[in-house]
Amino acid sequence: MGQETTNRYYQRIEEKAKDLPWYVGEYIDKRKRKLSPASLLNYCHDYLIFFSWILAEGIFEGKRTDIPLEVLQRLTRQQAEDFLSFLQFQLNNSELTVNRKLSSLKSLFHYLQNIAETTDLEPYISRNVMAKVELNAIKEDQETLANRMEGKILRGEEYETFRQFVAHDYGLINKDNKKLLNFHQKNRERDTAIVSLILGSGIRLSEVVGLNVDDIDFRKYTVRVIRKGNKEQYVYFSEQAMLDLKEYLSIRVSRYSLEKSNKILFIAASMGPKGTTRRLTSRSIEKLVEKYATAFGKPALSVHKLRHSFATRYQLENNDIPKLRRQLGHSSVQTTMIYTHLTNNEMQEAVNNMDRTKDPIDETDDHK
Incomplete structure (x- = not known):
């Protein structure tokens, strides 16, 4: 990925982050050293879907950017499962895609509970509902694994x-x-x-x-x-x-x-x-x-x-x-x-x- 393409990715990431709560923007900024810009952009898309769903379900009334940390802390396991069902049956996401989006949420919630801390040295959230939700058990055959690997290795010349x-x-x-x-x-x-x-x-x-x-x-x-x-x-x-x-x-x-x-x-x-x-x-x-x-x-x-x-x-x-x-x-x-x-x-x-x-x-x- 050339520098020009990388810069375009980061510009899009910044644009998406402005439509998300402040703590999500903070998390995305912290992950820039660890994740590729393409992965970060995918995370932003996943979070936009999740926080838009919170508004659509009436879990919070107001703007997406104003959703407070308390809403995440009070989410029930059933609500988390309902979101995954929404992804699979209304957005027609495959089980692999649902797993990927759940993984991005798990990563965010882990940051909020175990890494980020307030000025009083307290975690942003004390309860992590995403830790209670399991990924779909998917057993991939060798051909599927091979196809996924194929574009990421060196070939020929x-x-x-x-x-x-x-x-x-x-x-x-x-x-x-x-x-x-x-x-x-x-x-x-x-x-x-x-x-x-x-x-x-x-x-x-x-x-x-x-x-x-x-x-x-x-x-x-x-x-x-x-x-x-x-x-x-x-x-x-x-x-x-x-x-x-x-x-x-x-x-x-x-x-x-x-x-x-x-x-x-x-x-x-x-x-x-x-x-x-x-x-x-x-x-x-x-x-x-x-x-x-x-x-x-x-x-x-x-x-x-x-x-x-x-x-x-x-x-x-x-x-x-x-x-x-x-x-x-x-x-x-x-x-x-x-x-x-x-x-x-x-x-x-x-x-x-x-x-x-x-x-x-x-x-x-x-x-x-």
């Missing part, structure tokens, strides 16, 4: 395009921002190696965080990881990941002012006393991927989606679920089977291409 973006293009588009440019120039080899390793192996975020230099086998193209259940496993990674790891390792000691005895693979930029170094945390890696993904125009791309991207590509090219299951460290083959659904479209296209590229001579021979 995007693998290399995104890697190149992390390695070079991010710096180019921020050449006029000295702070961003300097930070990118210092960390681009490290960040590229992280992204390339996940895209080239599918290892988990926790596994990336825990890596040491000695865990990399440069001859066998494997990395030693500690999987769930504290199980040690050697996982293969791609040649491109190896190249990016070698480039990072060639500058790692000098760039981050490390002692040669320091074996942490992915180092955080120095903070505090000179010479202080630390391992990149899970949140730090999540944030750096989010930063590049947003600038790349694919804000839904996360560390976990990079893992999904690897798995989808592997299954498409190899069609070997048992090996993919081992590579990803899944305990159940059913978890791995989702990637067979993700690659169905590509497989169908490949079959269709066979007809379009068929040699005319072969067609003549078929009629003999």
Whole structure:
């Protein structure tokens, strides 16, 4: 999502927030650092529907912006259930959509009860009716999960395009921002190696965080990881990941002012006393991927989606679920089977291409 689009989203969010009670506007402002602008705009739509329903039901008489906190605190569980019924049977929302809108309300009410506080250090509300309401139990099949995931992962040429973006293009588009440019120039080899390793192996975020230099086998193209259940496993990674790891390792000691005895693979930029170094945390890696993904125009791309991207590509090219299951460290083959659904479209296209590229001579021979 470009900066211009992001600004438009925030402008619409501000416009919607003006039609909501002050405490909702406060909550939305607090969530700007945590949620994407698209998600925040959806929250605003959900809250407009909810507070309009309160007026339509006669629970409060007056303007939507004037609905006080006391109204929320006095809502009964039956009234909350009535609102969900309104969504499902009058607005014809699907169970998934009802769940999403209920989740946004749960998040708001949680903030009002457990986070926000008055000048007297009291919570905005002492009773949270939304905590008493359960989400619809929906069991999605693997194909549904796959379809939802499909637009949020890298496909085809995007693998290399995104890697190149992390390695070079991010710096180019921020050449006029000295702070961003300097930070990118210092960390681009490290960040590229992280992204390339996940895209080239599918290892988990926790596994990336825990890596040491000695865990990399440069001859066998494997990395030693500690999987769930504290199980040690050697996982293969791609040649491109190896190249990016070698480039990072060639500058790692000098760039981050490390002692040669320091074996942490992915180092955080120095903070505090000179010479202080630390391992990149899970949140730090999540944030750096989010930063590049947003600038790349694919804000839904996360560390976990990079893992999904690897798995989808592997299954498409190899069609070997048992090996993919081992590579990803899944305990159940059913978890791995989702990637067979993700690659169905590509497989169908490949079959269709066979007809379009068929040699005319072969067609003549078929009629003999």
